[in-house]
Amino acid sequence: MSTTAKTALVGFDEALTRYDPVMGLEVHVELNTATKMFCGCATAFGAEPNTQVCPVCLGLPGALPVVNAKAVESAIRIGLALNCE
Numbered sequence: 001m002s003t004t005a006k007t008a009l010v011g012f013d014e015a016l017t018r019y020d021p022v023m024g025l026e027v028h029v030e031l032n033t034a035t036k037m038f039c040g041c042a043t044a045f046g047a048e049p050n051t052q053v054c055p056v057c058l059g060l061p062g063a064l065p066v067v068n069a070k071a072v073e074s075a076i077r078i079g080l081a082l083n084c085e
Contacts, residue, residue, distance in 0.1 A: 031074045038065035 010018065036043055039056035055063035 029078075031071050033068060033071050033074065035068055035070075037068050037071050040066070 034043065035041060036052075036057065039054050041052045041054050041057055044052065056065050
């Protein structure tokens with residue numbers, strides 16, 4: 001026994017009355033913080049490779065991240081300034 005779904009194209013005007021368009025943006029930015037988002041490692045530009053790392057950065061077992069409160073505050077300020085929901 002086969003079941004097939006029957007679909008029909010709807011016109012633009014009908015689609016607007018049946019559906020609410022919802023759009024969003026995903027934005028990646030670099031916040032001006034002294035430490036990384038989930039640990040206390042520095043974010044100094046130009047530092048030697050692999051010198052600003054810790055067990056959290058490396059993803060080692062048992063290393064628990066701690067959220068950077070300054071980064072969260074900056075993100076909230078940006079959201080409020082842009083009138084985001």
